[in-house]
Structure formats: C-alpha cells, structure tokens
Amino acid sequence: MVLELKKPRPVWQIMFSTHHTDVGLLYTITGLAFLFMGGVLAMMIRTHLFFPGQNVLISDSVTFNRIFTVHGLTMLFLFALPVANGIGNYLVPLMVRYKDMAYPKLNAIAFWMNPIGGALLWLGFSDTSWVSYAPYSVIRAPGPAADMMIFGLKILGISSILSSINFIVTILKCKHPDLPLRRVPLFAWSMMTVSLMTLVAMPSYAAALIMLLTDRLGVSGFFNPTAGGDPIAYLHLFWFTFHPEVYIFLLPSIGMMYEIIPRFARKPLYSQGSGVFAFVMLGLIGFASWGHHMYSTGMDFTTKVVFMIGTLAAVPASGMHVFNFLATMWGGRIRFAAPMKFAVGGIALFFSAGAGGVLNSAMPLDFISHGTYWVVGHMHLFLTGTIAFGFVGMIYYMFPLITGRMYSEKLANIHFVGMLWGSVQVFFTQHLLGLEGMPRRVYDYPAEYTSWTQLNQIATIGAWILGASFVAFLINLIYYSAKGKEANMDDPFGIGGKYYYPYQAKNPHHVGY
Amino acid sequence: MGHDTAEWVFVGVVIAILVYVGVDSWVVQKEVEEVPADAEIIKVTAQQWFWSFEHADGTKEISTLHLKKGHAYNFEIYSKDVMHSFNIPDWVVFEDAVPGHVNHAWFAPDQTGEFPIQCREYCGLLHYNMRGSLIVEDDKS
Numbered sequence: 001m002v003l004e005l006k007k008p009r010p011v012w013q014i015m016f017s018t019h020h021t022d023v024g025l026l027y028t029i030t031g032l033a034f035l036f037m038g039g040v041l042a043m044m045i046r047t048h049l050f051f052p053g054q055n056v057l058i059s060d061s062v063t064f065n066r067i068f069t070v071h072g073l074t075m076l077f078l079f080a081l082p083v084a085n086g087i088g089n090y091l092v093p094l095m096v097r098y099k100d101m102a103y104p105k106l107n108a109i110a111f112w113m114n115p116i117g118g119a120l121l122w123l124g125f126s127d128t129s130w131v132s133y134a135p136y137s138v139i140r141a142p143g144p145a146a147d148m149m150i151f152g153l154k155i156l157g158i159s160s161i162l163s164s165i166n167f168i169v170t171i172l173k174c175k176h177p178d179l180p181l182r183r184v185p186l187f188a189w190s191m192m193t194v195s196l197m198t199l200v201a202m203p204s205y206a207a208a209l210i211m212l213l214t215d216r217l218g219v220s221g222f223f224n225p226t227a228g229g230d231p232i233a234y235l236h237l238f239w240f241t242f243h244p245e246v247y248i249f250l251l252p253s254i255g256m257m258y259e260i261i262p263r264f265a266r267k268p269l270y271s272q273g274s275g276v277f278a279f280v281m282l283g284l285i286g287f288a289s290w291g292h293h294m295y296s297t298g299m300d301f302t303t304k305v306v307f308m309i310g311t312l313a314a315v316p317a318s319g320m321h322v323f324n325f326l327a328t329m330w331g332g333r334i335r336f337a338a339p340m341k342f343a344v345g346g347i348a349l350f351f352s353a354g355a356g357g358v359l360n361s362a363m364p365l366d367f368i369s370h371g372t373y374w375v376v377g378h379m380h381l382f383l384t385g386t387i388a389f390g391f392v393g394m395i396y397y398m399f400p401l402i403t404g405r406m407y408s409e410k411l412a413n414i415h416f417v418g419m420l421w422g423s424v425q426v427f428f429t430q431h432l433l434g435l436e437g438m439p440r441r442v443y444d445y446p447a448e449y450t451s452w453t454q455l456n457q458i459a460t461i462g463a464w465i466l467g468a469s470f471v472a473f474l475i476n477l478i479y480y481s482a483k484g485k486e487a488n489m490d491d492p493f494g495i496g497g498k499y500y501y502p503y504q505a506k507n508p509h510h511v512g513y
Numbered sequence: 514m515g516h517d518t519a520e521w522v523f524v525g526v527v528i529a530i531l532v533y534v535g536v537d538s539w540v541v542q543k544e545v546e547e548v549p550a551d552a553e554i555i556k557v558t559a560q561q562w563f564w565s566f567e568h569a570d571g572t573k574e575i576s577t578l579h580l581k582k583g584h585a586y587n588f589e590i591y592s593k594d595v596m597h598s599f600n601i602p603d604w605v606v607f608e609d610a611v612p613g614h615v616n617h618a619w620f621a622p623d624q625t626g627e628f629p630i631q632c633r634e635y636c637g638l639l640h641y642n643m644r645g646s647l648i649v650e651d652d653k654s
Contacts, residue, residue, distance in 0.1 A: 061638055129635045135612060136595040140561070140637055225613030231596060232611060274520060296598065297609045298616040301546055305539060312531045319527040323520055358531070362538035364545055367607045371598055371633035437602030439633040442641035446629075 018104035020093045023111050025402065027086025028395070030114055031079050032477070035388075037122075038074035039467060041067050046426070046463035049456050052447040061443035065127040066145070068441060072130030073149070075383060076249065077156045078118045083391050084252035085111075085163050088191040090398065091259075092167060095188040096175035101166050110166065113159035117152040124148025129441055131242075134223030134234040138215045150213050157206050164195035186275045190255025193283040194248040200287070201248070205241035208234055232297055239290035247286040247314075250382060251279060253390030254321050254350075257343045260397055261325050264340035265332030266495060270324050278324070281317035289314060295366050304363050311361035318354055322347060337493045338412035342393030345420045349385025353378060356431060374434020377427040384466070385423050392419070392473065399476075400487035407480045411472040418469025425462025429455050548619045552587035555580075559590070559597035559610035562639035564630060576645040578630065581652040585621040598634035601647055609634055622649040 014022045045068055048058045058064045089107065093100055101107045126149035128137040137146055171192045175184060184192075212234070214220040221227020223234040262269045269275070288310030295304055325347050334340065356378045359365050369375060392415075399407045433455045438445060445452050488494075555578070556567040566574045580586060590599050592610035599618065600607045608618040632643035 061641060065635075065638070065640075127637075133596050133635070136635070136637060140595055230613060232614065271520070296607055297611060298614055301542065304542065308535060308538065312535050315531055316524050316527050320520070320524060323523045327519070358534055362534050363542040364538055367605055370607065371600070437600075437629075437631075439600070439631055439641075441635040444641045446644070 018100075018108045020089050020101045020104065020107065023101075023104075023107050024086045024089030024091075026111055027082045027089060027114070029086075030111075030118075031082035031086055032395075034074050034078035034082070034118060036470070036474070038071050038079060039470060041071035041074070043463060043467045045071065046460040048443075049445075050460045052445050052453055052456075058443075062127060064443040065129070065441070066125045069126050069129050069149075070121060073121050073126075073153075074118075076130065076245075077153065078114065078121070080249045080383065080387055080391075081156070081160055082111075082114055083395075084191075084194070084249070085160075087256065087391070087394055087398070088167060088187075088252060089163075090402075092170055092188045092191050093174075095185045096171055097179060098170060098174040098176070102169035102174050103166050106162055107166050110159045110162040113155050113162075117154075117156035117159065120148045120152030120155065124152065131238060132212070133238075134212065134215070134229075134231045135225060137212060138224050139226075141216075143216070147213065147216060150209050150216075154206065154209050157202050157209070160198050161202055164198040167191050167195040168199075182272070182276060186258035186269075186272065186279070187252070187255035189276055189279050190251040190258075193279045194251050197244050197248050197283050197286060201241045201244040204237045208237035208241075211237075232294075235294050235297060236290070239293045240287075243290035243293065244286040246382070247282050249387055251282065253346065253387040253394075255279075256390045256394035256397075257325060257346060260339045260343040260393055261328050263495060264335050264337060264343075264493070265329045266335065267328055267332035270327035270330075274320050275324055278317040278320040281320075282314060285310065285314045285317065289361075292361050292366070295363060296370055308361055308363055312358065315354065315358060318350075322351055322354075335493060335495050337396075338407065338409060338416065339393040339397035339493075341413075341416045342389045342396065342419075345416065346386050346389030346393065349381055349389065349420075349423060352428075353381035353385055356381065369434055371439055372434035373430045373438045373440055376440045377430030377434060380430070381423070381427045384419075385427065389419070396476075399481070400489065400492035403481040403484070404487055404489070405481060405484035406487045406492060407476040407484060411476045411480075415469045415472040415476070418465050418472065422462050422464075422466025422469060426459045426466060427462075429459040429462060433459065548587055548617070549585040549621070552585035552619050552621075554587050554589055557588045557590045557599050557610070558593060559599060559632065559636075559643075560593035561595065561637055562632070562643040564599070564632075564643070564645045578645065578647050580622060580647065580649050582622055582625050582649050583652055585619060587617060587619040590616040590618065595636050596634050597632045597636045597643070600631050600633040601628055602631070603628045604647075607633065625649045625651055 014025060017023070044057060048054070048064065058067065089101065124145040126141065126145040128141045128146050128149065132141070132146070132149065171184065171188055211220065211222040215222055215224050215229070221229040223229045223231050225231065258269065258275060289307055291299065291303060291307030292311045360369055360375070360378060396407060396412055433452065436451055436455065438452050445456070447453065553569050555569070558565045563576055566578045588599065588606065588608070590608050590610045592612045594612060596612070597610040598607065599610055604620045604622065606618050606620050608616045610616065626649055628647040628649070630645035630647050632640055636643065
C-alpha cells in the first residue's frame with residue numbers, strides 16, 4: 001500500500017497528482033492550514049471580549065464583524081468540509097476496494113477550487129456574518145468584500161457538488177463486486193450519505209447566492225423589500241441548504257468514530273445495521289427541520305410545530321449512534337491511545353450538544369436562546385466538540401499510515417486534555433452567557449452587567465487553553481511527521497491480535513468485522 | 514449484528530423524552546401566543562441602530578420605552594432597513610423585525626423597574642450598541 005511521505009517525493013508530484021491518496025492529503029493539509037488561520041481569528045475574538053469597552057486588540061466594530069464572519073466561513077467551508085473530503089478521499093476507495101476515486105481528474109479539480117474559494121473569502125474579508133442575511137447583505141454590506149464572498153462560496157459549492165458526485169459513483173458503482181453494500185464500512189456509508197445530502201441541499205443555496213448577487217447589482221429585487229422582494233425567502237433558501245449541511249459537517253466525523261472505536265475497544269462493532277439505518281435516517285430527517293432557525297421571523301404556530309417535530313425526529317437516530325458506540329465499548333479491553341481519547345471525548349460532547357439542541361428546538365425555550373451566546377456555545381459544541389474531535393482523532397489514527405512514523409503520545413495527551421478542558425470551559429460558559437441574555441455577534445457589551453463580564457472572562461480563558469492545545473497538535477503534525485519514531489506498520493498502536501487498517505481487509509467477510 | 518432489546522429500550526426512552534418535550538412546548542407555546550384582547554398596541558420600529566416606539570395614543574419615544582405595570586402590551590414590530598430582532602431578555606420578549614413584514618410579540622409586566630432592550634439579530638456596524646431600556650412604572654391612574 002502507498003505510504004505517502006515515507007519515500008520523499010518532490011512536492012509538485014503530490015500537488016499535480018490525481019491519485020486519491022494525494023488529493024486526500026492535499027485536502028487534509030489545506031483544511032488544517034485553514035483551521036489554524038480560523039483559530040487565530042477565534043482567539044482574537046475571545047481575547048477582545050475579555051474586557052468590556054476595550055479596543056486595544058480590535059479597534060473598531062467593522063473589523064470585529066469581518067473577523068467573526070471570516071472565522072465562521074473558514075471553519076465551516078475551508079476546514080470542516082475539506083478535511084472530511086480529504087479523509088474520505090484517502091479511505092473510501094480503500095474501503096470499497098477500488099484503485100482510485102471514480103473520476104480522478106474531477107477529484108483534483110474539485111480540490112483546487114478550495115484554495116481559490118478560500119482566497120476569495122480571505123481577501124474579501126466580508127462583514128455580512130457567515131449567514132449573510134438579506135437585506136443587510138444586499139443593501140448595506142460593503143463591496144467588493146461581499147461580492148467576493150458570494151463568488152468564493154459559489155466556487156466552494158460547486159466543488160462540494162463535484163466531490164459528492166465522485167463519492168457516490170465510487171461507492172455505488174466502483175465497489176468490489178464481492179462487497180455487498182450493507183458490508184461497506186460505516187465511514188464510507190457516512191460519506192455516501194452526506195454526498196447524497198449535498199446533491200439535494202446545495203442547489204437551493206447556489207440559487208440564493210446568484211439571487212443575492214443580482215440583487216446587489218441592482219438588476220433584481222428577490223430579497224430587497226424596497227424592490228418588492230422578501231428577506232424571508234432568503235432565509236428559507238439559506239436554511240434549506242444549511243440545516244442539512246449541519247449533518248453534512250457532522251456525519252463524516254461520526255463515521256470516523258465508527259472506524260476508531262471498534263479497533264481500540266478490541267471488540268466487533270455492536271451493530272453495523274443500526275449504524276447504516278441511523279445514517280440514512282439522519283440524511284432524510286435532516287431536511288425536515290430547517291425552519292427551527294426561523295421561529296422568530298413571524299412564523300405561524302402550525303409551521304413552528306411542524307418544524308419542531310421535524311427537529312426532534314432527528315434525535316433518536318443520533319442517539320442510536322451514541323448507543324452503538326457505547327455498546328461497542330461495553331466490556332471491551334479499551335486501549336486509550338490518542339485516536340480513542342478524541343473519539344470518546346467527541347461522543348461525550350456530542351451527547352451534551354444534542355441535549356442542548358433538544359432545548360433549542362422546543363419552541364418557547366427557543367425564544368430565550370435564539371440569537372444569544374447559547375446558540376454560539378451549542379453549535380460550537382457540535383463543530384469543535386464533535387466534528388473537530390472526530391477529525392483530530394482520525395488524523396492521529398491515520399498518522400502512521402500516511403507518514404510511516406509515530407506522533408508523540410505525550411504531546412497528543414496534552415492536546416487532548418487541553419482541547420477537552422478548553423471546549424468544556426468556553427462552550428458551556430457560552431450557554432450560560434446566552435441564558436443571561438447576551439446577544440451573539442457583538443463587538444462590545446455594557447460594563448455594568450458584571451455577570452456578562454465574568455462569564456466572558458471564563459470563556460476567554462477556556463478559549464486560550466483550547467488554542468494553546470493546538471500548538472501541541474502543530475508540533476506533532478510537523479516535527480513528528482519528519483522526525484518521529486518509525487511506526488510498526490503491522491500494529492502501530494500496540495492493539496495486538498488481528499489489528500488491521502481498513503485497507504488490509506482483503507476478505508469481504510472481514511470488512512464489516 | 515442486528516438490534517436487541519437494549520437498543521429498542523434506549524430508543525424508546527429517547528422517543529418518550531422527545532414526546533414529553535414536544536407536547537409540553539406545544540402546550541406552553543399555545544398559551545404564549547394567546548394575545549389578551551385588551552392588550553394595548555405599541556408600534557416598535559427598528560432601524561440602524563436604534564429603536565423608536567409609538568404608543569396607542571400617538572406619543573412617540575426613542576430608545577426608552579415607558580409602560581405601566583399590570584397592563585398587557587402587544588408590540589407591532591417594523592423595520593425600516595435591515596433585519597433586526599426586538600428583545601427584552603428579562604421578559605422573554607423576542608421577535609425579529611423584518612423589513613416588509615409586521616411581527617408581533619406581547620407581554621404583561623407585573624413588576625416595576627428598568628429593563629434592557631436590545632437587538633439580537635446581527636444588523637451591521639453598531640449592532641452591539643443598538644440598546645434601549647424599558648421602564649415599567651406603577652399605574653397611578
């Protein structure tokens with residue numbers, strides 16, 4: 001099997017390659033680079049909010065608004081999607097036992113759209129907030145920043161549609177004939193689910209972006225009330241894409257946990273069937289809940305009830321994943337190497353984020369939490385607590401496979417403790433800030449609310465711990481991929497027994513474990 | 514492979530909790546949306562970046578709203594430019610101000626004091642400073 005960095009190659013050979021492992025590597029490295037860039041913005045935001053009324057770090061609210069906008073765009077579109085695609089590229093062909101992705105050139109094209117889209121987002125530095133609600137984004141947001149954001153997102157949207165097509169065809173059409181679909185490993189199932197969801201969800205936002213652009217050019221008035229349009233239409237188009245997109249961000253990470261947990265628990269997976277069922281359920285129900293982002297826009301009672309039911313309906317399927325993980329670990333001889341630590345930490349935070357989400361979807365409670373720091377804490381518990389935990393665990397897990405060397409377990413421990421501690425401190429505190437009524441996306445807050453000041457300071461210290469833990473990650477990624485001990489490729493994590501990477505399963509009866 | 518009793522019991526418990534949450538919020542929300550017939554209408558207009566209020570008798574106020582304890586008030590919420598969100602956190606009054614739409618929220622203060630009013634939907638440059646205050650006074654008449 002190909003070990004990417006073991007035999008050093010000139011970098012252009014990797015860059016201009018269309019092989020799935022090379023493209024996967026490019027995706028993952030780009031995604032991680034953007035993670036650190038977005039992380040720096042997050043640290044700036046949190047540090048700025050440490051004291052009310054201070055303007056040392058960020059001297060004006062326009063800059064602050066631009067920073068939180070680009071932080072959001074970066075983490076969602078330039079970190080979460082590319083890293084999922086990268087690991088998917090790397091593993092899905094191996095898991096379905098095909099030589100490459102179905103369309104290798106299309107794959108490389110889809111990847112190279114990411115740096116271009118990313119450059120547009122970063123050079124524009126828009127201030128619309130990542131949701132860019134009309135009519136602010138139409139009549140008030142300064143150009144060319146907002147226009148560059150629209151073009152950047154357009155390109156990233158096309159990229160994600162292309163890579164979705166590629167995954168679907170690879171899994172359904174190119175899998176080994178001896179491998180029945182129900183036996184395909186759950187990580188590949190998660191990639192297929194999110195690819196199908198992307199195909200259905202993305203066009204609505206793609207249309208909204210074009211409408212936003214023509215509105216901004218003044219040739220149409222879809223979302224501009226002074227031209228007879230309606231901003232609520234934008235919200236529907238936007239959330240029809242981006243509520244399913246929540247699951248598109250989330251499911252690959254769950255799939256990665258399915259890859260990690262059975263191996264490190266040294267037990268077969270509790271139930272492949274219930275994992276597949278829960279993925280498909282989430283893929284379908286994800287489309288029934290976009291309206292819960294819009295309870296307060298003047299939605300009537302019946303519509304609210306429908307969307308509340310749609311939202312709650314997604315919970316049992318998420319719960320089935322958690323149950324599957326716990327039942328797999330139950331009674332296993334668990335080896336707590338770094339990947340397993342991150343997977344278990346991710347499950348714990350996934351559970352708390354989900355519990356908070358149930359409260360959000362209950363209509364009367366939503367009127368307390370919506371638009372406050374509660375929501376910031378809630379969605380970061382998913383994005384950092386679940387998605388980034390899964391991704392980081394998976395990257396540690398694939399580290400010997402990709403580099404042929406071992407990371408430093410000590411640094412990985414520091415990273416894990418810092419990331420878990422930091423996430424709990426900053427995001428749980430943000431929930432409390434929300435209950436105190438602090439709105440999100442604010443440059444400053446009144447100094448006379450002492451509880452806001454205290455909670456913000458606790459959250460900021462948590463964010464610093466979280467940020468500092470990523471220094472350990474960076475050292476692991478850079479130094480130990482070049483100078484680390486050579487890994488024992490038969491059993492890099494010392495699990496013993498019949499340990500294997502997914503690609504080592506040549507016998508179809510081994511794939512489902 | 515396959516389900517067993519433990520998983521069905523688990524899913525059953527989860528669904529039971531969700532049904533409880535759903536039914537309870539249905540009941541509460543139904544009650545919350547029942548506007549009292551005698552509620553006095555207050556027009557709230559949002560614009561970048563302040564609130565203006567108009568009482569039923571035509572009195573206008575900017576940023577500070579004076580109301581009487583023990584009366585019910587129904588806010589008619591308008592926006593002149595972009596989306597805002599009218600919010601009195603202490604009274605859980607929260608509804609978006611959407612240009613081209615009229616939204617409603619009502620409440621009936623039962624204690625006096627000064628309460629903050631804020632904007633809870635990002636609306637640009639001074640969104641953080643789009644604050645006002647609600648002063649609830651004893652009804653002397």
